[in-house]
Amino acid sequence: MRILLVLVLLLLAALFYAWESPIDPVTPPEADAFSAAAVARGEALAGAGNCATCHTVSGGAPYAGGRPMATGFGTVHATNITPHPEDGIGRWSEEAFVRAMREGVRRDGAHLFPAFPYTHFAHTSDDDLAALYAYFMTRQPVAGGVPDNTLPFPLNVRLLQAGWKLLYFDGGGDVSDPGRDDVWNRGAYLAEGLGHCGACHTPRNALGAERGDAAYAGAVIDDWYAPALTSANGAPLPWTRDELFAYLRQGATDLHGVAAGSMSAVVHDGLARLPDSDIEALAVYFADLAGAPERIEPAAVRDAMAGLDADHTGRALYAYACESCHYNAPGAPRALRPELTLNSAVTGPDPTNFLRLTLAGLGVGEGHPAAFMHGYAGALTDADIVAIARYLRGPAAAEAAGWRDLDARLAELRTALEARP
Ligand code: HEC
Ligand code: HEC
Ligand code: HEC
Structure with missing residues (x-):
């Protein structure tokens, strides 16, 4: 009897922990509620976060959702994030939007699945989230829901995501290192946050969480291999800052080839909206992570191609x-x-x-x-x-x-x- 009581209390405590309250719907804000500067900044940040790639089906209206993501547990569909009042996020307050990005919780209080890379987005600053909100609230509202997910029971129980978060979500926050300069820190902010580079380049554990002990070690995702971005990268020539800049800016370099597969969309549909200074910051960050030298000598190119x-x-x-x-x-x-x-x-x-x-x-x-x-x-x-x-x-x-x-x-x-x- 006493055991039963303890179990019931534990269950209640778990529910209390897992429970998130709904945030009241708002009247969709008017487009002129936001400054043009905030909207423009939000557009670039939406590029950094590749929001369009996941939230748009090929040939479909931008951000209207429906794109299936095979997660290994079942298929999850990215939702409609246009400001449509019923089918999209038109009735989400800024507070609700920020909570989704920082905590992976829907406006109605349900937990979101980590196929939505909120574990990375949680590193985004207040100002940048405000700019993203301004951008999405001023898009064309598009009607239309998305297909049902195919996660089997009990994986489809959103409340259980609270347990996943307890195990694997560090809550986001500031990733800057006071020992580094502003350019490196900008690179870290974009890579670990909105850029969610680790979502593809870091291998995941059995429960689908990125492995903290193998950051950027390379991983197969959705039948593409995202190579290691550490010194374990197997390319014969190092990924110097210049090579990284060329690759992330143009999608191609002379000494490493082209960005194909899912990386192609990252470069052409996402990073393309960022200024050169941000691409340079990413290049500085990843060249440092891999311990790459400053430059590649011509002799090294000849040696690498022989054989x-x-x-x-x-x-x-x-x-x-x-x-x-x-x-x-x-x-x-x-x-x-x-x-x-x-x-x-x-x-x-x-x-x-x-x-x-x-x-x-x-x-x-x-x-x-x-x-x-x-x-x-x-x-x-x-x-x-x-x-x-x-x-x-x-x-x-x-x-x-x-x-x-x-x-x-x-x-x-x-x-x-x-x-x-
Ligand atoms: C890797 C794919 C992916 C990327 C990139 C992505 N999302 Fe999502 N997003 C999803 C999925 C999948 C869901 C639905 C998750 C669920 O149902 O639990 C989602 C859900 C959301 C939600 C909750 C909406 C709702 O109706 O429940 C918001 C808000 C959102 N995304 C905003 C964004 C923004 C803003 C960006 C870019 C900064 C972005 N997403 C980038 C996959 C993605
Ligand atoms: C949606 C998954 C995905 C995301 C997100 C992603 N990548 Fe990639 N990345 C890949 C894949 C797949 C490849 C392999 C492409 C190829 O072989 O052409 C790749 C290749 C690369 C390469 C070339 C590596 C090599 O040895 O050829 C670099 C550099 C790179 N990514 C950097 C980044 C950075 C920086 C970010 C974050 C801003 C990022 N990636 C985000 C999937 C992704
Ligand atoms: C008619 C010219 C042509 C022929 C023939 C050709 N390729 Fe290609 N290949 C290209 C071009 C151009 C690209 C880059 C395409 C792009 O950037 O969109 C490419 C890209 C590639 C890539 C991707 C490289 C990277 O950087 O990720 C691979 C792999 C590849 N080719 C393999 C082959 C193989 C194997 C053959 C022979 C069976 C072959 N190609 C024949 C022109 C060719």
Whole structure:
């Protein structure tokens, strides 16, 4: 009997802890309630946070939601965050918006799932959240709800997210380091906060939380591999500040290749709205994180590109299908024709990007905005693609776990690509 009483009390305490009160709806604010300067700043910050990428379905109205996110537990849909009074966040006060961004709690008090990267957004300053609110409240309201999530019971019970937060959410806050200069601190603020770089580049634990002990160690997410951004990055040439700036600004560099897959949207739909000074700050922060040198010597480029095996069985296929564009000409790598031996898609521990990009190609606007590549899914057999991968990768293919069973991974990706709309 006493045990039962204790259990009931514990349950009540847990509910009390997990419970968040609703915040009253407001009349949607008039567009002229916000200064043009705040709206413009909010637009840039929405770019930093890639809000459009998740909250827009391809071909759909901006921010009207509905985009499915496969989480490994089930599918969660990004919601309508236009200021529509019923279907969007039109009746959310600034207080409710700030609470969602800082605590992952909906206006009605329900907990939000961490597929919404509030764990990062929680680092955002008051001023920046006010500017984001001004921007979203002055968008075109769009009617329309979003499809139901497919999380199974009990994972769909939002109250249980309180437990997840207790375990894995540090509450956000200031990430600045007084020992560093303003540029580094600006980079840290953008990367850890709105930029949520770790949401893709940091591996997650069994409950879907980013692993604190493996920050930026590289991870596969949604069938793309986001490489390590630490000294563990496998690219033959270091990610110097200049290389990072070029990559994050243009989506391509001569010495590392192009931003493909989900990184392409980060660069072209998000970071593109930020001024050069912010991109420079991100470059400074990540060059420091990886311990990169100031510059890359030309001799290092020549050395890094030497060494493909002329007798390899994949050599002839590569010459036939790829070399007309990917020349492997030491001394003259060019962003428009990524040098594959310098590319993380080939040199990283995971073959997903190489296989997927070779199968499906890269569209106009992806990667280098002035270039595209058609896919080889129909032209090359699995055996051909595997032979080319092993040729480019060289002896390291035998060493990295991910590159040993290429046939299985390729078959998986082919099936997944065929299933895509
Ligand atoms: C990685 C994808 C992703 C990004 C990037 C993202 N969101 Fe979301 N967002 C979601 C998902 C998924 C949900 C729904 C979560 C849920 O149902 O628990 C959501 C929910 C929200 C909500 C709660 C709305 C509601 O109706 O419940 C707000 C507000 C929001 N996002 C604002 C933003 C803003 C502002 C940005 C950019 C700074 C942003 N989001 C970027 C995925 C994303
Ligand atoms: C939505 C997921 C996602 C987010 C968010 C994201 N990245 Fe990436 N990133 C990727 C993927 C996937 C790749 C691999 C792209 C490729 O191979 O072309 C990548 C590649 C990179 C690379 C090149 C690494 C290499 O070795 O080739 C850099 C640098 C990078 N990201 C920096 C950042 C920064 C800085 C941020 C935050 C502002 C960020 N990323 C946010 C998914 C993401
Ligand atoms: C007609 C020219 C052409 C041919 C032939 C070609 N590619 Fe490409 N490839 C490109 C271009 C251009 C890009 C960059 C596209 C962009 O930025 O949108 C690219 C990008 C890539 C990437 C992504 C590199 C990165 O930086 O992430 C891979 C991987 C790749 N190609 C593999 C191959 C393979 C394997 C073959 C042969 C089977 C091949 N390509 C044949 C032109 C070509």
